Structures are given as C-alpha cells and as structure tokens.
Amino acid sequence: MIRFALTLVFFGVLSLVVGxxxxGxxxxxxxVTGGLFALAVAGECARFWLKRSRAKKRQSSGI
Incomplete structure (x- = not known):
C-alpha cells in the first residue's frame, strides 16, 4: 500500500509540473494536470487489480 501511495504522490507532482x-x-x-493524474490512478488501480486477481488464481482449494 505504501508503494501505491508513493506512486500516486510521484505522478501527482509530475502532472502538476507538466501542467x-x-x-505558459x-x-x-x-x-492536462487532471488528465495525467487520472491516467496514473487508472494505471495503478489496474496494476493492483491484476496483481490481486493473479493471487486469487493461485489459491488452492485445499481439501
């Protein structure tokens, strides 16, 4: 969760600088700033969702 927060802070600052x-x-x-930050949030959420779904597939049913 710390990586998630640090990534969003980094992309937030980066989008502010680009904006x-x-x-001018x-x-x-x-x-531009909001669009870039929205892309960063969507990417991080997609990464988190994919990581979570892969972890669920690896769980054994354990009889």
Whole structure:
C-alpha cells in the first residue's frame, strides 16, 4: 500500500509540473494536470487489480 501511495504522490507532482509547463504565462492548465493524474490512478488501480486477481488464481482449494 505504501508503494501505491508513493506512486500516486510521484505522478501527482509530475502532472502538476507538466501542467505548469504546458500552461505558459496565461493560466494553469488543470485539464492536462487532471488528465495525467487520472491516467496514473487508472494505471495503478489496474496494476493492483491484476496483481490481486493473479493471487486469487493461485489459491488452492485445499481439501
């Protein structure tokens, strides 16, 4: 769970930096920042779900 939180913090900061670089002088581009962070969250959730489903398949029924 710590890896999950650290990854989201890293991608959150990265998306904020990219959003500020893309925005230029006018305003902060929240659309780009939010979109990048949403992709990071979706990727991490998919990774967590795949890892969990693989672990369930390995469980034995144990008679």
């Amino acid at each position: 500020s670089l893309v925005s 002088d006018d305003y902060f581009d929240w659309g």
